[in-house]
Amino acid sequence: MNEQHKHSAVTIASNRMTGVYAASMLLLGAGLLSGCGPKNAAPAGPPPAMPVTVVEVQPTDVPVTGEWVGTLDGYVNAQIQPQASGFLVKQNYKEGSLVTKGQVLFEIDHRPFQAALDQAKGQLEQAKGQVLQAQAQLGLAQINVKRDTPLAQARAIAQSQLDNDIQTQAQTEAAVASARASVVAAEAAVENAKLNMGFTYVRSLITGVAGQATTQVGNLVNTQSVLTSVSQLDPIKAYFSISDAEYLALTHRTRGEGGDLLKAAAQVPLTLTLANGEDFAQKGHIAFVDRQMNSQTGAIRIAATFPNPGNILRPGQFGRIKAATEVRHGGLLIPQIAVTEFQGLHQIYIAGTDNKVHVATVDLGPQIGTSWLVEKGIAPDSLVIVDNLQKLREGAPVSPQRAPAAAPTATTANPAGR
CATH class of the missing domain: 2.40.420.20 (conserved putative lor/sdh protein from methanococcus maripaludis s2 fold)
Known part of the structure; x- marks a missing residue:
């Protein structure tokens, strides 16, 4: 056991000496190599110019072009309200369709108004009859005056009788005038009854797209009821607001017209970009400039009009309006x-x-x-x-x-x- 231990110790010592010898040889080689090189290395040159x-x-x-968010609205928006009260008996248009000026949209029960018209016509005929009767009485009174005048002058009759004839003639002339006035009043009553009868046919006052009916057939309506709305969509309006500086820049562009954006609307063509990112084919122009600047936002409201063939654009849509504010x-x-x-x-x-x-x-x-x-x-x-x-x-x-x-x-x- 002692001999094996001594042999292991000798082996370990031998390995250590071998490692030390190898390290020494590496250091010696490095020194020799460094000694073989030049003593002073050349300095690096300036960096090359970078291509750019x-x-x-x-x-x-x-x-310079400005862009603003605009809201579309009908050129004219009309609320359709009846001018007569009664039960709604018919709807004559298709909701969302194009209607023309004067087209009948709704009908109200016209029977009470027809009765009033017939009564007015009867009163007119009665007034005309009273005129004829008064005219006949006037003719008789004129005959009496004409006959009794020479007799009174010849003292064949009493003067008082002639005076009575003259008074009767004056009264009948007044009766004729009153009867004729009654005829005029009766004619006016007939016209008024005809108007009321016509009001039972609710018509559109503009040409445009009619909206949804807000009152159903069978409901009782009056002059305060809103039946539907009609919007004129060709052309269509777009409302947007611009800043004070942009407004001044636009007026500067139109200085040839005295800075009037309405007179020089053709000098400021407007482009409308729709929600899908496409530019609307029709160019617009400024149609309205508000009378004052909004003191809270520092902006002024402007309305533009765009031709809208086919009623493609509709009220309530949003878009971006662009215009060249200056050069x-x-x-x-x-x-x-x-x-x-x-x-x-x-x-x-x-x-x-x-x-x-x-x-x-x-x-x-x-x-x-x-x-x-x-x-x-x-x-x-x-x-x-x-x-x-x-x-x-x-x-x-x-x-x-x-x-x-x-x-x-x-x-x-x-x-x-x-």
């Missing part, structure tokens, strides 16, 4: 991808004439398509870098490659950061 794509900013006329002459456009935001500031990288990167802080105006309109912070003819932005820093060398300049498009204008 640049867009040359050129002044151009930029149409910026000499505006500078830069691509959106060239703008970075740092601590609330908008920055861009510019390739200078020295082919080095320079950081510029810019104030952005409206968004025009895929570009920003720059208010200040950049000069015309600047070369704006549009790629490799994460690798750039102030003063870094670059190799600019030109790209086509951004073209202005008449699209929605949104303030920067909104």
Whole structure:
């Protein structure tokens, strides 16, 4: 047992010496290799210029377009109410269909009104008979006066008899006038009865689309009842509100008409974008401008009209209304991808004439398509870098490659950061 223990100890010691020897040889080899190299290594050269794509900013006329949410409404909305009271006996139109001016939509029980009309006609005939009777009495009185006048002058009859004849003639003349007045009143009563009879036929006063009936046949209605509504949809109105600044910009565009948006409506064509994202084929124009600005919202209400063939658009729909509010002459456009935001500031990288990167802080105006309109912070003819932005820093060398300049498009204008 002692011999085996000694043999194991010798083996372990031998392995340790072998490991130490191997480590020493590695260190010696590394020293020899390091001694064989040059004593002073050459310093690294400057980094190569980074290739970047640049867009040359050129002044151009930029149409700035405003966009607002609009609500559609009928050009004319008429509530259909009867002018007579009675039981509703018939509905003559199909709900949701197009009706024309003067078309009968409902009928009210006309029998009481027919009876009133017949009574008025009878009273008219009676008044006419009274006129004939009074005229006959007047003729007799005139004959008596004509006969007794020479007799009284010849003292063949008493003067008092002639006086009675003259008085009778005057009374019959008054009776004739009264009877004729009764005829006029009776004729008016007949016309009124005819009107009331006509009111039992409830008609549409405009051409448009009729809505759902709010009263069913068999109900008792009066002049306060609303039977349905009819809306004129061609053209159709769209109501929207614009800010004070946008209103002033629009009036500035129409300064040739004294700033009157109604007189110069053709100069401000409007585009309606529907809920499905498509632009409505018909262009609109301003038809109404409110008399005052809303002091709470700082906006003014405007109504536009759009031709609506086929009544495609309906009241209550929403859409986005666009119009060119102004044209910026000499505006500078830069691509959106060239703008970075740092601590609330908008920055861009510019390739200078020295082919080095320079950081510029810019104030952005409206968004025009895929570009920003720059208010200040950049000069015309600047070369704006549009790629490799994460690798750039102030003063870094670059190799600019030109790209086509951004073209202005008449699209929605949104303030920067909104």
